Amino acid sequence: MQFPSDFIEKYNNLLRDEAEDFFASFDQEAVSAYRTNPLKKQQKDFPDAIPETPWGHYGKISGKSADHATGLVYSQEPAAQMVAQVAAPSKGSRVLDLAAAPGGKSTHLLSYLDNTGLLVSNEINPKRSKILVENIERFGARNVIVTNTSADKLAKVFKNYFDTIVFDGPCSGEGMFRKDPDAIQYWHKEYPSELAQLQKDILSDGLKMLAPGGQLIYSTCTWSPEENEGVVAWILENNPDLELVAIPKLNGMSDGIDFPETARMYPHHFKGEGQFVAKFQDKRVPEQTRIKEGKSNLNKEQKQLWEDFAKKHLKTRLDGLLQVFGDNLYLLPKGLPDLSKVKIARNGLHLGVFKKKRFEPSFALGIALTSDEVVSSIELTQDQFAQYVSGNVVTLDQTHPNGWYQLLVDGNGFGFAKVVGNTVKNYYPKGLRFHI
Numbered sequence: 001m002q003f004p005s006d007f008i009e010k011y012n013n014l015l016r017d018e019a020e021d022f023f024a025s026f027d028q029e030a031v032s033a034y035r036t037n038p039l040k041k042q043q044k045d046f047p048d049a050i051p052e053t054p055w056g057h058y059g060k061i062s063g064k065s066a067d068h069a070t071g072l073v074y075s076q077e078p079a080a081q082m083v084a085q086v087a088a089p090s091k092g093s094r095v096l097d098l099a100a101a102p103g104g105k106s107t108h109l110l111s112y113l114d115n116t117g118l119l120v121s122n123e124i125n126p127k128r129s130k131i132l133v134e135n136i137e138r139f140g141a142r143n144v145i146v147t148n149t150s151a152d153k154l155a156k157v158f159k160n161y162f163d164t165i166v167f168d169g170p171c172s173g174e175g176m177f178r179k180d181p182d183a184i185q186y187w188h189k190e191y192p193s194e195l196a197q198l199q200k201d202i203l204s205d206g207l208k209m210l211a212p213g214g215q216l217i218y219s220t221c222t223w224s225p226e227e228n229e230g231v232v233a234w235i236l237e238n239n240p241d242l243e244l245v246a247i248p249k250l251n252g253m254s255d256g257i258d259f260p261e262t263a264r265m266y267p268h269h270f271k272g273e274g275q276f277v278a279k280f281q282d283k284r285v286p287e288q289t290r291i292k293e294g295k296s297n298l299n300k301e302q303k304q305l306w307e308d309f310a311k312k313h314l315k316t317r318l319d320g321l322l323q324v325f326g327d328n329l330y331l332l333p334k335g336l337p338d339l340s341k342v343k344i345a346r347n348g349l350h351l352g353v354f355k356k357k358r359f360e361p362s363f364a365l366g367i368a369l370t371s372d373e374v375v376s377s378i379e380l381t382q383d384q385f386a387q388y389v390s391g392n393v394v395t396l397d398q399t400h401p402n403g404w405y406q407l408l409v410d411g412n413g414f415g416f417a418k419v420v421g422n423t424v425k426n427y428y429p430k431g432l433r434f435h436i
């Protein structure tokens with residue numbers, strides 16, 4: 001791999017007698033890995049578990065596999081898996097992922113929350129926020145909203161609100177060079193300092209949203225000390241209530257420079273790509289915050305149509321706030337402030353659409369529910385799965401009473417579909433379809 005001479009000089013100076021091993025690691029292949037999703041009912045035994053992680057495995061997952069399409073697995077390299085693991089938010093807590101697309105940290109945080117508390121997953125870039133929505137939807141969590149805005153706008157609505165904030169923001173991306181060698185062309189000597197300034201700007205607003213007693217996790221996928229420890233020093237200087245928490249060094253993590261509490265991941269020590277993580281605890285006494293919650297806005301007919309559907313098809317009561325946007329019905333986690341002034345990319349769990357005098361359940365609802373929570377489900381074979389994902393109707397061996405059924409693949413939800421006799425009509429969203 002060809003590096004700019006300034007990059008070589010910088011890491012020769014920083015790593016000294018380790019520099020040779022560091023540069024040699026770029027001649028090896030990037031490490032692929034994935035996490036399994038504990039929110040899914042039907043788990044599988046996957047090989048090559050990553051030590052010291054609850055859900056990590058080494059290896060590649062095909063984007064066309066049923067495991068991926070049902071959200072049972074999420075591809076994420078091993079070093080990136082350490083960020084949400086360091087955060088490990090408690091059940092019931094309020095969590096913000098400030099720079100979230102494509103969703104690696106967010107989906108991992110949702111694994112810890114286990115459908116309790118709430119996650120606000122924010123991405124400033126509209127195009128990337130759509131990918132984030134897709135990945136979160138597939139993961140099947142019910143307690144997450146996706147916003148598409150800047151930290152300063154978000155801070156106006158969520159002041160002192162979050163128990164955990166994860167900021168894995170824009171960085172110089174040196175740790176991604178092995179995965180994406182084209183990224184090297186953007187690197188120049190001043191690049192890390194420019195990104196460090198951007199991170200500080202975003203954090204100045206981001207930190208206004210931390211609740212007293214909360215925790216901040218700051219991470220990057222780069223090794224430059226101007227970002228990483230430089231930003232840690234700036235956070236400590238400007239936020240006297242924050243103190244560093246020591247991160248246990250797992251699987252070959254190294255101490256951060258001058259801040260041994262923080263963690264660096266180098267590919268010649270840690271089997272993965274590049275990453276830096278720091279964890280801060282806010283020393284202020286936690287306090288009860290009062291917020292003006294958003295309200296349900298369903299009319300009488302919409303309420304009735306949803307209740308009729310839920311009574312007939314669901315065995316579980318979905319807890320949260322019901323809201324309609326246009327004809328779409330969403331379930332928002334409880335305890336959110338009024339979000340009418342925030343640009344939203346996904347307003348909670350999409351339950352379905354009101355169409356004239358009926359309610360049509362969404363794909364998102366059918367992938368978020370387990371088979372125990374639904375009255376009628378139909379398991380697809382692998383061949384039927386291949387037909388369904390390519391947009392075709394599926395013919396079943398048996399006829400069924402006409403109506404809505406949750407589809408299952410390997411025991412996990414895969415949306416709702418209307419069945420007429422022995423035919424499953426296709427409700428797989430057009431944008432997700434693919435051919436096997």
Ligand SMILES: C[S@@+](CC[C@H](N)C(=O)[O-])C[C@H]1O[C@@H](n2cnc3c(N)ncnc32)[C@H](O)[C@@H]1O
Nearest residue numbers: 099100101102103104105124125168169170202
């Ligand atoms: C390293 S990526 C995040 C990866 C993500 N945490 C994950 O695990 O999948 C950084 C993100 O920061 C976003 N970003 C760029 N400028 C930003 C800004 N000014 N404020 C907030 N986010 C920004 C980028 O669009 C990008 O999606």
